[in-house]
Amino acid sequence: MPEKNRFPYGREVQVPKEMEGWEEMYPAHRLFSAERQEWEDANFWYGDKIHAPDPMVPLDEVFHQAWQIALSQHTTRVFCIPPAQGIAHRMLGCYLYITAIAPPSGDVIQAKAEKFGARTFPVFEHYDELWDQWRTRQQGLGRELLALKVPSELPRFVPDFDSATTIPNAGPAQDLIEAFNNAVNIIYRGWQYHFSYLNVTYLSYLMFADVARKLFPGISESAIGKMVAGADVSMFRPEEELCRLARLAHTQPRVAAILKSDRIAARKIESLRELDEGRMWLESMEEIKDPWFYVSCGSGWFHYEGSWINKLDVPFSYIKGYVERLDRGERIERSLSTISDAREKLLGEYRKLIKNDDDRKSFEGAFKNTRTIYRYAEDHLFWVEHWFHTIWFEKMREFGRLFVKQGVLNDVEDFFMFNRLEIPALIEDLATSWALGENIPTLKWADKAAKRKKILEAAAKWSPPPALGVPPDVVAEPFTVMLWGVTTERVQDWLAGVSAKPGDTNELKGFASSAGVVEGKARVLKLLDEIVTLEQDDIMVVPNTNPAWAPVFSKIKAAVTDIGGITSHAAIVCREYGVPSVTGTGTATRTIKTGDWVKVDGDRGIVTIVKRANGHAEPEASIAQHEM
Amino acid sequence: MAYVLGFDQIDKSSLPIVGGKNASLGEMLKAGIRVPPGFAITTESYFELITSAGIAGEIQTILSHVNPDSVPSLDHSSEQIQKLIMQAPMPTPIRRAIAENYEKLCEMCLIDDLPVAVRSSATAEDLPNASFAGQQDTYLWVKGLGDVIAMAQKCWASLFTARAIGYRIKMNFPHDKVLISVGVQKMVRSRTSGVMFTLNPLNGDLSRVVVEGSWGFGEAVVSGAVTPDRFMVDKVVHEINERTISAKEIECIFEPGKGVIHSPVEAERQTLPCMNDQELIELVEIAKRIEDHYGRAMDIEWAIDHDLEFPENVFIVQSRPETVWSQKPKLSVLGNKSGYELLMEKALAQIKLPT
Numbered sequence: 001m002p003e004k005n006r007f008p009y010g011r012e013v014q015v016p017k018e019m020e021g022w023e024e025m026y027p028a029h030r031l032f033s034a035e036r037q038e039w040e041d042a043n044f045w046y047g048d049k050i051h052a053p054d055p056m057v058p059l060d061e062v063f064h065q066a067w068q069i070a071l072s073q074h075t076t077r078v079f080c081i082p083p084a085q086g087i088a089h090r091m092l093g094c095y096l097y098i099t100a101i102a103p104p105s106g107d108v109i110q111a112k113a114e115k116f117g118a119r120t121f122p123v124f125e126h127y128d129e130l131w132d133q134w135r136t137r138q139q140g141l142g143r144e145l146l147a148l149k150v151p152s153e154l155p156r157f158v159p160d161f162d163s164a165t166t167i168p169n170a171g172p173a174q175d176l177i178e179a180f181n182n183a184v185n186i187i188y189r190g191w192q193y194h195f196s197y198l199n200v201t202y203l204s205y206l207m208f209a210d211v212a213r214k215l216f217p218g219i220s221e222s223a224i225g226k227m228v229a230g231a232d233v234s235m236f237r238p239e240e241e242l243c244r245l246a247r248l249a250h251t252q253p254r255v256a257a258i259l260k261s262d263r264i265a266a267r268k269i270e271s272l273r274e275l276d277e278g279r280m281w282l283e284s285m286e287e288i289k290d291p292w293f294y295v296s297c298g299s300g301w302f303h304y305e306g307s308w309i310n311k312l313d314v315p316f317s318y319i320k321g322y323v324e325r326l327d328r329g330e331r332i333e334r335s336l337s338t339i340s341d342a343r344e345k346l347l348g349e350y351r352k353l354i355k356n357d358d359d360r361k362s363f364e365g366a367f368k369n370t371r372t373i374y375r376y377a378e379d380h381l382f383w384v385e386h387w388f389h390t391i392w393f394e395k396m397r398e399f400g401r402l403f404v405k406q407g408v409l410n411d412v413e414d415f416f417m418f419n420r421l422e423i424p425a426l427i428e429d430l431a432t433s434w435a436l437g438e439n440i441p442t443l444k445w446a447d448k449a450a451k452r453k454k455i456l457e458a459a460a461k462w463s464p465p466p467a468l469g470v471p472p473d474v475v476a477e478p479f480t481v482m483l484w485g486v487t488t489e490r491v492q493d494w495l496a497g498v499s500a501k502p503g504d505t506n507e508l509k510g511f512a513s514s515a516g517v518v519e520g521k522a523r524v525l526k527l528l529d530e531i532v533t534l535e536q537d538d539i540m541v542v543p544n545t546n547p548a549w550a551p552v553f554s555k556i557k558a559a560v561t562d563i564g565g566i567t568s569h570a571a572i573v574c575r576e577y578g579v580p581s582v583t584g585t586g587t588a589t590r591t592i593k594t595g596d597w598v599k600v601d602g603d604r605g606i607v608t609i610v611k612r613a614n615g616h617a618e619p620e621a622s623i624a625q626h627e628m
Numbered sequence: 629m630a631y632v633l634g635f636d637q638i639d640k641s642s643l644p645i646v647g648g649k650n651a652s653l654g655e656m657l658k659a660g661i662r663v664p665p666g667f668a669i670t671t672e673s674y675f676e677l678i679t680s681a682g683i684a685g686e687i688q689t690i691l692s693h694v695n696p697d698s699v700p701s702l703d704h705s706s707e708q709i710q711k712l713i714m715q716a717p718m719p720t721p722i723r724r725a726i727a728e729n730y731e732k733l734c735e736m737c738l739i740d741d742l743p744v745a746v747r748s749s750a751t752a753e754d755l756p757n758a759s760f761a762g763q764q765d766t767y768l769w770v771k772g773l774g775d776v777i778a779m780a781q782k783c784w785a786s787l788f789t790a791r792a793i794g795y796r797i798k799m800n801f802p803h804d805k806v807l808i809s810v811g812v813q814k815m816v817r818s819r820t821s822g823v824m825f826t827l828n829p830l831n832g833d834l835s836r837v838v839v840e841g842s843w844g845f846g847e848a849v850v851s852g853a854v855t856p857d858r859f860m861v862d863k864v865v866h867e868i869n870e871r872t873i874s875a876k877e878i879e880c881i882f883e884p885g886k887g888v889i890h891s892p893v894e895a896e897r898q899t900l901p902c903m904n905d906q907e908l909i910e911l912v913e914i915a916k917r918i919e920d921h922y923g924r925a926m927d928i929e930w931a932i933d934h935d936l937e938f939p940e941n942v943f944i945v946q947s948r949p950e951t952v953w954s955q956k957p958k959l960s961v962l963g964n965k966s967g968y969e970l971l972m973e974k975a976l977a978q979i980k981l982p983t
Contacts, residue, residue, distance in 0.1 A: 083978050103978055116975055121968050207974035214961045216835035218828060223865045349864040353834040355958035362960075365967025515867035517905070603868050 006470040009041050015093040018458035025058045026091040027421050045097035045468040049586035050563050055094035055459035058419035060302055066191035074195040079120050080112035094459035100480035120200055124369045138193050138383045145186045145391050150179045150398040153405050154434040173431035184420055187392055194384045201376045208370035222512050227347055230375040232336055234382035241292040243333045246322030252277040256323050265312035291387045299544050300385030303416050307390040408442055414449035508585040512605035513571035516580030519599045520557045522592045541592045545570040553577045558600035560588045560607050582607050629672040632725040645670040647749030647809035652947055659921040663944050666813030667729040673722045674784050681716035696797040702790035710785040718777055727773050741771045743815040748783035751807045769882045780810040816943050820902040821846035821931035822856055826919040832953035837861045837912045841902045844879030854878050857902045861912045873901050910942050918947050925950040
């Protein structure tokens with residue numbers, strides 16, 4: 001048992017026996033290691049409940065591998081936020097731990113300070129042109145990934161070719177090897193792009209929030225968010241496209257009737273194909289599918305969440321709802337002008353409260369900068385986590401199908417059971433076996449995948465410690481502050497041993513994202529498919545939401561999410577609908593059970609389980625005890 | 629000049645003849661703020677009373693002999709003057725004017741002998757620079773013309789409490805420059821009442837409305853007999869940022885025969901919030917309207933009626949300019965920095981964590 005003023009070190013943590021072999025699933029440099037013990041012990045690591053609340057599937061870890069480099073580099077080497085360093089990772093027992101590295105020496109801070117202003121300030125002056133460039137570049141990269149050719153099989157013989165006029169090409173095995181390497185290069189590059197302006201955006205937001213709190217000491221995070229949040233950002237386009245398709249259908253009674261029926265999407269499409277106007281409607285849908293249906297049904301971080309393009313029942317169920325609302329004469333679109341008028345009114349009222357002329361000028365300067373760049377926080381999300389990741393997952397499934405076809409794996413999804421550094425070995429093993437001739441065995445990859453699925457199941461039942469090591473003195477890293485909410489209070493909670501075991505707490509803290517206090521019955525939805533179970537006035541408890549979830553907000557009494565700050569999609573939409581919400585609780589979907597009676601305090605960011613569905617509000621016995 | 633004026637006939641320009649409280653009620657009514665209906669007995673009536681009774685000169689003589697450093701001297705003069713005023717016969721034209729207005733109020737509320745609050749409203753009271761608050765009297769649950777007139781005279785007499793006399797002498801404020809009008813207002817049957825400020829009185833933050841309330845009449849809150857419930861609401865987005873529900877053990881209620889008494893609150897009601905969110909937000913919206921109307925931070929007394937339906941149950945009883953923060957110069961909190969300077973400052977900041 002470690003001392004009281006610290007958490008266990010990574011090397012001291014024991015994982016359950018059923019998880020034996022978990023280390024193999026992740027690259028060695030991402031594990032705690034004796035070689036780096038001194039440095040690792042000197043840092044304070046905490047579980048990344050925001051992006052990696054579940055045990056990490058090996059191939060889905062690729063995004064984390066990429067962001068460790070990309071995020072950190074933009075802070076330390078690109079925009080040079082003076083005292084901030086990067087965020088380091090370690091995998092422990094299938095869970096991701098991260099640490100914000102302590103500030104560097106004074107002369108490094110000094111050198112970075114000179115770069116910071118020179119590099120950052122021009123971004124605000126030219127953001128609009130830079131954003132256009134950014135989007136064009138990101139779209140180009142996505143198209144490149146989309147265009148990558150993955151052989152659908154390794155044929156008995158390479159296709160016939162005119163051996164009189166052409167020299168043999170490298171062949172499908174080499175194509176396969178290159179396709180994966182290229183895909184990894186592209187995803188890594190995309191994650192570099194992800195952070196182009198995100199660090200500066202978050203820093204600017206934090207600056208503006210400080211300014212607002214100095215001027216209006218009692219102001220809530222949610223009110224600050226309302227001042228800077230944009231409504232006309234890419235993340236809302238998918239929903240807008242659905243509204244447009246619904247309007248189109250509404251003008252064609254036969255199309256509307258099909259879309260309103262209770263059949264699955266595939267059947268509806270069949271019926272639509274039989275009608276002229278149905279085919280026209282389908283064409284309109286096809287035209288906007290890329291990019292606007294490339295939206296994850298979850299956060300975009302996990303392959304198993306799926307996206308609209310491969311779960312068409314999701315967008316079709318929304319279209320059904322929209323068409324029905326149009327039948328009732330309701331308005332279905334968000335009114336951008338109403339939203340922006342409301343924001344201007346709110347801003348005007350706060351402005352009026354500043355009575356000092358100097359402060360008014362400073363506020364305008366701070367606001368202008370933040371408002372200019374803040375939309376990046378919402379725009380990048382669609383183009384990276386949704387569109388780009390959807391392309392990636394689909395591409396990875398193409399590899400999976402090949403491995404199933406070649407008899408190396410049993411299931412397409414098993415491809416995700418191998419990390420991105422192992423897959424080249426997997427591919428080489430297959431390519432070798434194919435090249436060598438007939439009946440050459442590969443390693444038993446399918447068995448390995450099966451074993452790993454068992455390890456992940458065991459990991460899901462295990463409660464890892466919330467943090468590792470000794471808490472630091474100071475933090476300067478903007479993501480740590482903004483996304484993970486590292487505050488005095490939060491660290492004290494961690495130190496007090498507040499962990500995230502299901503059932504061991506009746507109170508959850510998160511961001512006060514949308515004001516209001518309500519009580520009601522909780523409905524825990526892990527995946528979008530489950531929204532059919534949602535009843536009127538439920539309190540929706542979800543990992544997070546995105547525009548794929550939009551139509552549910554008029555039905556619910558409050559929303560609670562694991563992931564997301566005060567400008568997350570759930571937060572924005574809840575504020576628009578006047579529905580209270582607490583976001584970024586980290587563990588709500590595990591702590592709260594469907595049927596629990598919960599109180600959501602959107603003013604203070606607190607969710608309380610008033611009465612458990614099993615009849616008592618007392619904490620349940622915890623499933624497992626960890627060291628502390 | 630009129631002896632009696634309805635609240636709907638007066639506004640802030642009427643202050644010299646109806647006093648601060650009444651003028652402010654008239655002004656609020658004009659601004660569309662819900663105040664309990666009533667009327668003002670003007671300072672002219674007071675003049676007429678002391679003139680027709682022939683006691684004005686006597687009062688001046690007594691005052692000129694007061695020794696402000698001697699408590700017995702202050703007490704003695706106070707007693708003499710108050711007796712003179714109380715015993716002076718109310719001139720018939722004033723009595724008639726009060727009777728007409730009181731009857732009109734009774735008819736309007738469809739209640740005979742309508743219970744009213746009778747309050748003094750001094751012309752020097754509630755001025756931004758001279759808080760004379762608490763120096764004059766309020767009488768609750770007054771019923772019938774006779775009692776209304778008697779209480780009005782008592783209000784006038786209260787201009788000459790020992791404390792008020794001493795205070796004016798000390799502040800070098802001429803006695804004859806402070807005149808009293810009397811407000812007669814329908815009694816709100818307060819389920820809940822209290823005070824609110826259109827800024828955070830702790831730090832002067834203008835973006836907050838702070839509401840304090842408790843069960844029953846506001847006297848319990850104003851006098852500090854209970855720790856009220858306290859709500860802090862964002863003035864712009866109407867979020868309730870702080871909500872402190874206290875154990876409210878005492879409430880001021882009216883008991884026939886006994887008047888307004890302090891009464892224990894039953895245990896289960898003590899810790900219930902004294903208002904719901906809808907009522908709270910209504911109060912905040914009214915507070916904003918009053919602040920906008922006056923163009924300055926305000927200190928407002930309010931009540932929520934027991935019987936009426938929302939929102940007709942929410943009344944403003946009083947409002948006056950906030951005097952503490954409003955007089956402080958608004959110093960810069962951001963240090964005259966540009967947007968970029970602020971960003972640089974933030975970029976250099978580190979968060980100190982507990983070790």
